[in-house]
Amino acid sequence: MELRRLSALELGQLLTKRALSPADVQKAAAADTLNAFITGVPFPESTAEGSSPLAGVPMAYKDNLCTKDLPTTCGSKLLRDYVPSYDATVVERLTAVGAVSLGKLNMDEFAMGGTSETSHFGPTRNPWDPSRSPGGSSGGSAAAVAARQVWYALGTDTGGSVRQPAAYCGVTGLKPSYGRVSRYGLIAHASSLDQIGPIAPTAADCAAVLDLMGGKDPRDATSLDLPPVGPPDGDLRGRKIGLPAECFGPEVERDVAAAVLEAAQVLRARGATVETCSIPELRYAMAAYYVFSGAEASSNLARFHGPRYGDRAELGREVKARILLGAFVLSAEGYEDYYLAAQRARALIRRAFAAIFERYDLLLTPTAPATAPLLGLSPEERRSTDLYTIPANLAGLPALSMPCGFDARGLPIGVQLMGPALGDALVLGAAHGYQLETDWHQRIPTEGDRP
Amino acid sequence: MEFTPEQIDRLSALACLSLSAEEQETFALELEQFAARLDVLLEESVWAAEREGR
Numbered sequence: 001m002e003l004r005r006l007s008a009l010e011l012g013q014l015l016t017k018r019a020l021s022p023a024d025v026q027k028a029a030a031a032d033t034l035n036a037f038i039t040g041v042p043f044p045e046s047t048a049e050g051s052s053p054l055a056g057v058p059m060a061y062k063d064n065l066c067t068k069d070l071p072t073t074c075g076s077k078l079l080r081d082y083v084p085s086y087d088a089t090v091v092e093r094l095t096a097v098g099a100v101s102l103g104k105l106n107m108d109e110f111a112m113g114g115t116s117e118t119s120h121f122g123p124t125r126n127p128w129d130p131s132r133s134p135g136g137s138s139g140g141s142a143a144a145v146a147a148r149q150v151w152y153a154l155g156t157d158t159g160g161s162v163r164q165p166a167a168y169c170g171v172t173g174l175k176p177s178y179g180r181v182s183r184y185g186l187i188a189h190a191s192s193l194d195q196i197g198p199i200a201p202t203a204a205d206c207a208a209v210l211d212l213m214g215g216k217d218p219r220d221a222t223s224l225d226l227p228p229v230g231p232p233d234g235d236l237r238g239r240k241i242g243l244p245a246e247c248f249g250p251e252v253e254r255d256v257a258a259a260v261l262e263a264a265q266v267l268r269a270r271g272a273t274v275e276t277c278s279i280p281e282l283r284y285a286m287a288a289y290y291v292f293s294g295a296e297a298s299s300n301l302a303r304f305h306g307p308r309y310g311d312r313a314e315l316g317r318e319v320k321a322r323i324l325l326g327a328f329v330l331s332a333e334g335y336e337d338y339y340l341a342a343q344r345a346r347a348l349i350r351r352a353f354a355a356i357f358e359r360y361d362l363l364l365t366p367t368a369p370a371t372a373p374l375l376g377l378s379p380e381e382r383r384s385t386d387l388y389t390i391p392a393n394l395a396g397l398p399a400l401s402m403p404c405g406f407d408a409r410g411l412p413i414g415v416q417l418m419g420p421a422l423g424d425a426l427v428l429g430a431a432h433g434y435q436l437e438t439d440w441h442q443r444i445p446t447e448g449d450r451p
Numbered sequence: 452m453e454f455t456p457e458q459i460d461r462l463s464a465l466a467c468l469s470l471s472a473e474e475q476e477t478f479a480l481e482l483e484q485f486a487a488r489l490d491v492l493l494e495e496s497v498w499a500a501e502r503e504g505r
Contacts, residue, residue, distance in 0.1 A: 281499070287492035290485070298466055305467050313469045320468055324459075324478055325485060327466040333458075338486075341493035344500040379481075 003028035004444055008057050008151040008205040015056040022046065022056065022100075029058055029102075029149055034125040034134070036144040038063045039071050039104040050098015052212055054205075058150045059094070062141050063104040064111055065154060065196070066185040067091055074187050075107040075119035075137075077314045078304055088185020089220065090154060090196050090213040097212055102150055106140030109316045110301065111161055111189040112293075113137050114385040115377060118318045123375055126168060127445040128411055132372040135165030135385070141199045142169040146445060152200035152209055158189045159289050160367075160389025162197040163401035167367035167414020170403045172431065172441060173199040174206040175389075177422045178396030179224040181210070182217030190296035193289075193393040202441050203402060203431035207232050210424065229425040232432035237271030239361045239430065246282045247365035247388050259405035259413040260366045263434060267364070270433050277360065281352040282391050284345035289390040291329050291342035298326025318379060346394050353395045357420035362430055367401040367414035388416060398424040400431050403440040406451040412440075452486040454479040 003011065003025065014020040026043040037060070049055070061067060064074045066084035068091075073079045087095065095101070108118040116139025117123040124139040126132040127147040134143035138155025142165035145153050155162040157175035166173025174197045181196045188194060198209035207229050216225035243264060248257055264274045301323055305312055315323070329338040356363070365388045373381070392399035397418055404415040419427040435441050443449040459479050463470045470478065 281496075284492050284496040287489045288496070291489065291493075302467070312467055315468070317474070320470065320474065321478055321481055323466045323468060324462055325482060327462045328482060328486075331462065331465065338489055338493060341489075341497050345493060345496035348496055348500055 004148040005442060007201045009053055009208055011151050012054045012057045025058060030147045032149055034127055034143045034147060035122055036106055036124050036140040036149060037103050038073055038106050038121050041101060041103040044100055052097035053208055055098025056100055058100050058102050059152045060102045060105050060144055060150045062107050062138050062155045064107060064156060064187040065091055075109040077120040078309055089182040089217045093213045105144055105153060108137035109319050111137040111156055111158055112318050112322050114164060114382045117375060118316050126372045131374055133375050135168035137161040139165045142166050142171055145171045145199050148444060152198055152205055155197055155199050156186060157195050157197050158193045158293060159393050160386035162199060163389050163399060163416060164368050164385055166199050166401045168372035170412030170443060171199055171201060172203050172206055172402045173197060174400045175392060176210055176424055177398045179222050180226060180424060181214045182220040182223040184217055184219040188300040190293040192296060193293060202435055203428050204232055207428045229428055232428040234429060234433035234436050236267055236430055236433045239272040241267055241272050241274045241362045241364050242277035242356060242360035243364050244279045245276055246279055251369045252366055253370045255407035256366050256413050260415045263404040263415045264364055266434055266437050279352050279356055281348045285349055285391045285394055288342040288345040288394060291338050294322045294326035295330050295339060298323045349391060350395045361426060363418040365416045367416040371407045371411035371413055392418050397421055398427045400427050402431050405440060410451050454482050
């Protein structure tokens with residue numbers, strides 16, 4: 001049995017039944033040749049005790065999630081020596097049910113970037129082609145899962161930072177509805193947009209991780225008391241799925257569009273109705289996103305100043321640029337023209353989604369217009385990769401990316417499913433239905449699987 | 452919208468950032484380009500919101 005081909009749940013099942021030992025899993029796990037980890041933790045010698053279906057399955061955390069007594073750098077030189085005295089809620093909850101963490105994963109500095117290249121610790125490489133980026137900002141998380149250094153990982157998604165790297169690396173990534181997962185212990189980028197999400201081989205794995213770490217937390221006032229999503233059923237009969245025309249413009253590479261339309265056919269074959277729709281307000285999303293993320297980042301990062309943290313000159317270029325933009329849109333000169341205008345744009349986008357989800361259960365789009373880029377993009381190019389993922393953050397919606405094919409260069413293509421607010425189970429169910437019919441999510445970056 | 456060196460100075464002071472001369476120049480240009488793009492899209496969205504009576 002090739003353990004790297006198993007999903008996290010399948011591996012967990014074998015560990016629970018003691019059909020596998022931690023030593024077997026350690027032998028199967030890939031070494032880090034991609035710079036996916038910032039801080040590694042030795043593989044445990046004994047089987048982890050825990051009641052969860054993922055107990056003992058190797059996993060890791062993005063390095064902006066606080067871990068007690070383990071460095072949490074946020075990919076920044078500024079925090080290179082920061083060792084938290086507490087665990088983030090998600091870490092605490094997963095540890096309590098037997099999660100086996102192998103450490104902390106590389107990321108764009110303060111989660112600002114779309115290629116993992118702004119990390120102080122150097123870029124992570126894409127396991128399908130090491131000359132390319134794994135995406136970002138959760139690039140280390142997606143690369144580590146794709147290469148099967150771990151079987152699942154946590155990332156964070158402010159504008160697509162779970163879904164876009166999942167797409168570039170050929171794995172499944174979920175941005176839950178805003179409020180479904182506590183953000184306590186997450187070093188904030190933009191608090192009104194940030195959500196913590198799982199990256200794993202399958203949608204069923206993501207659902208399991210979500211239920212283990214989600215739910216109300218008194219330490220995060222925005223967290224919600226919701227029933228678990230449960231194992232996804234994969235039933236698509238009677239579902240109405242919209243394909244927003246705005247997400248299939250000329251910027252989308254031909255192979256990407258073809259693979260996404262093929263995915264639509266698969267969903268149709270499982271009983272869904274799929275038709276084109278239009279959401280013109282999506283064109284405001286990018287502008288509004290950069291106003292809010294800049295404004296909130298400049299406010300959140302204001303705490304890293306003074307004698308305790310040293311000189312802010314240690315911040316990287318991208319972080320400085322966004323802080324400056326945030327300071328501008330919050331200043332007297334920029335507040336009305338930009339911040340208030342962006343608030344109106346966000347309201348329009350939310351209303352447009354509310355209206356479209358009265359007609360459709362789900363929306364289907366490419367996750368990104370293109371597949372993984374070569375390392376070395378300009379800051380401007382790096383920012384354009386989140387075009388289709390940003391709207392879900394602005395409206396607080398659940399959205400998932402899953403693999404749906406490969407382009408002519410042999411790079412994975414991701415398709416995004418978006419659902420109405422708190423419709424996480426609907427999104428996961430549809431994704432599971434798709435994965436029951438296809439095997440793209442079972443491909444791993446080895447010779448035999450490369451197209 | 453153009454960003455003068457004085458404006459960048461003021462913004463970096465506001466944000467407690469110490470910028471090199473080169474960074475000041477680059478960011479001024481970047482902010483200018485960014486503001487131009489935001490202008491078009493956000494103005495349009497404001498009009499759309501007004502049309503909807505919001």
